[in-house]
Amino acid sequence: MKGYRRPDGRFGIRNHVLILSTVGCANMMVRKIADQVPGAVALENSKGCGQVGSGRAIMRRCLFNLTLNPNVYGTLIVGLGCETTKPYELADEIRQVSDKPLEVITIQDCGGSVRALERGVEIARKLVEDASKVEREPMELGDLLLGTNCGGSDATSGLAANPVIGVVSDKVVAAGGTVMLGETTELIGTEDILASRAATPEVANDIYTIVHGLEQSFVEAGVDVRGANPSPGNMKGGLSTLEEKALGGISKGGTTPITQVVPYGVRPTESGLTVMDTPGYDIESVSGMTCGGAQVLIFSTGRGTPIGNPLIPVIKVTGNCETYARMSDNIDFDASGAVEGTSTIAELGDHLYRMLEDVCDGAEPAAERLGFDDFSIFHNQEVWCTCIP
Amino acid sequence: MAKRALLMAEADDVATVIEAVCAGDTVAVETKQGEAVEELISSHDIPRFHKIALRNMAAHDIVHKYGQVIGEATAPIKRGDYVHIHNIESIKTGVER
Numbered sequence: 001m002k003g004y005r006r007p008d009g010r011f012g013i014r015n016h017v018l019i020l021s022t023v024g025c026a027n028m029m030v031r032k033i034a035d036q037v038p039g040a041v042a043l044e045n046s047k048g049c050g051q052v053g054s055g056r057a058i059m060r061r062c063l064f065n066l067t068l069n070p071n072v073y074g075t076l077i078v079g080l081g082c083e084t085t086k087p088y089e090l091a092d093e094i095r096q097v098s099d100k101p102l103e104v105i106t107i108q109d110c111g112g113s114v115r116a117l118e119r120g121v122e123i124a125r126k127l128v129e130d131a132s133k134v135e136r137e138p139m140e141l142g143d144l145l146l147g148t149n150c151g152g153s154d155a156t157s158g159l160a161a162n163p164v165i166g167v168v169s170d171k172v173v174a175a176g177g178t179v180m181l182g183e184t185t186e187l188i189g190t191e192d193i194l195a196s197r198a199a200t201p202e203v204a205n206d207i208y209t210i211v212h213g214l215e216q217s218f219v220e221a222g223v224d225v226r227g228a229n230p231s232p233g234n235m236k237g238g239l240s241t242l243e244e245k246a247l248g249g250i251s252k253g254g255t256t257p258i259t260q261v262v263p264y265g266v267r268p269t270e271s272g273l274t275v276m277d278t279p280g281y282d283i284e285s286v287s288g289m290t291c292g293g294a295q296v297l298i299f300s301t302g303r304g305t306p307i308g309n310p311l312i313p314v315i316k317v318t319g320n321c322e323t324y325a326r327m328s329d330n331i332d333f334d335a336s337g338a339v340e341g342t343s344t345i346a347e348l349g350d351h352l353y354r355m356l357e358d359v360c361d362g363a364e365p366a367a368e369r370l371g372f373d374d375f376s377i378f379h380n381q382e383v384w385c386t387c388i389p
Numbered sequence: 390m391a392k393r394a395l396l397m398a399e400a401d402d403v404a405t406v407i408e409a410v411c412a413g414d415t416v417a418v419e420t421k422q423g424e425a426v427e428e429l430i431s432s433h434d435i436p437r438f439h440k441i442a443l444r445n446m447a448a449h450d451i452v453h454k455y456g457q458v459i460g461e462a463t464a465p466i467k468r469g470d471y472v473h474i475h476n477i478e479s480i481k482t483g484v485e486r
Binding site for chain 1: 393395397405407419421423436437438439440454455457458459460472473474477478479480481
């Protein structure tokens with residue numbers, strides 16, 4: 001396995017130049033810059049201004065941590081200039097912890113969109129040129145931070161796809177790497193099992209805190225989590241309850257002790273199996289893990305889903321042979337043999353592990369090949385609307 | 390020939406049918422390792438990858454799959470019945486009861 005060594009000693013499996021928008025008002029600009037510079041990746045912002053409290057804090061740390069993702073060679077931050085995420089201050093803070101190439105412009109300081117585009121393209125071209133000079137060096141499996149996620153689950157996800165991913169997770173952890181489990185909505189009902197696997201009492205406590213905290217938020221909001229979970233497609237696929245879905249979901253983390261629980265978008269400091277507190281909405285969950293430093297993610301699906309990510313390859317696994325046949329352009333790995341009785345979870349886990357190695361060495365899974373760059377940072381604490389019925 | 394169903398843990402109350410089942414079909418339950426456990430007759434049509442009851446349950450009985458709690462019965466369920474959202478529900482609903 002080979003990767004791109006970064007100044008902090010971590011290894012990227014891709015070598016992206018990131019054009020990062022700090023606010024929605026700069027989204028068209030990052031898109032236009034990246035369009036003119038092959039090799040640059042635009043990352044649009046679903047918000048970035050008008051945010052308060054934890055909503056603002058989450059946005060800031062996610063933008064900060066995205067530039068640190070090992071798959072990123074360097075970043076051009078593009079702001080409007082007056083947004084709450086404060087682009088220059090953000091760049092200064094990042095420079096205090098990172099020696100990666102980092103540039104910042106704002107549309108207001110450049111004197112409008114035309115000049116900002118010109119300046120942005122110039123900077124991005126230089127970054128891409130410099131990035132192309134980085135040679136790939138040998139890296140270890142233990143250098144990986146592997147994200148995991150489910151989307152469009154059906155009953156086969158828990159029977160085959162997730163346990164097969166679990167085999168790969170165990171291999172990564174055994175090699176000294178890090179695996180991330182998320183989607184707190186889909187941990188509800190499994191908190192006792194997860195807490196019993198916690199490496200320390202503090203970690204067990206953190207697991208209960210995120211799961212019970214979420215349950216409490218549902219109670220306080222007076223909403224029934226069943227309105228969204230299991231989703232209509234989950235139910236059509238044979239999943240009847242939240243607990244059933246969750247029990248099938250956690251097997252993708254494998255069987256090792258849980259070493260740390262991290263907030264949304266935060267990079268774990270421990271190796272081993274970690275949990276990130278992410279929402280059940282797939283694009284926000286995968287985006288949070290990208291902020292948290294995952295270089296690659298394995299995604300199980302029963303019903304089939306196309307989503308990808310701009311910075312990390314997303315490998316799709318299904319345990320449903322009909323879905324694999326019907327959506328073969330979106331799905332990379334068929335784990336249905338474990339359901340049909342033609343192969344074992346362990347055998348399929350070995351095959352999936354080899355696919356992971358190939359992807360780390362440059363093979364493009366379906367979502368990456370198709371150019372799917374879905375991205376959204378979770379934003380809470382929306383305070384603006386009195387919501388007149 | 391009997392239709393296959395997968396049992397995820399020994400003490401489970403339900404198994405997952407691996408092919409679509411019609412009322413009256415014989416269903417052969419096996420473990421993940423492929424060992425035969427038991428056979429039963431389905432009382433209902435059951436879609437592929439949905440669940441069949443392995444024992445009788447009363448309303449409010451806890452339902453197990455993966456050796457864990459997946460919810461509770463909302464109506465009496467007989468061995469061989471189709472088990473889904475019409476007769477079981479989450480215990481963790483987010484709504485105080």
